[in-house]
Amino acid sequence: MQTISTCLWFDFNAEEAVAFYLGIFRNSRVRRTLYYGDETPAHTGKVLLIQFELAGQEFEALNGGPQFPFSEAVSLVVKCDSQEEVDDYWQQLVAGGGHPVQCGWLKDRFGFNWQIVPRELAGLLADRDRARASRVMQAMLKMIKIDITELRAAATRQ
Secondary structure, three states, X not given: OOOOOEEEEEOOOHHHHHHHHHOOXXXXXXXXXXXXOOOOOOOOOOEEEEEEEEOOEXXXXXXXXXXXXXXXXXXXXXXXXXXXXXXXXXXXXXXXXXXXXXXXXXXXXXXXXXXXXXXXXXXXXXXXXXXXXXXHHHHHHOOOOOOHHHHHHHHHOO
């Protein structure tokens, strides 16, 4: 059990969002659902909080209302082992109203921000050959969805 988990504040669509995310990530499940009580008459009996796991990581989805929308200041990073995995997560997360942003970022239909990146990106950007790392960074900055083949080609160009 994690000591720290992430709580995502939704505008009363947490159930829909959690179902959407559970359908995308393996090793995911709802752990517990809590409901509003009589102390909040307008919401009595409705879902207050869903504790869930995505790919083994614990999260909470709070049905809190429209006061605090998501922003780009917080995103989840999905580290992928292949281009197929990048493509698959990308396609699923933009489905139904999401949209691409840039440099591997996208916003899903709930307004939440994701970064879909190949695991090897960090290593390419941390290359001791600063010119090689710079070429990779320049290539990545031109991308919407990350293309691993293009990053590798940028790293080997002279």
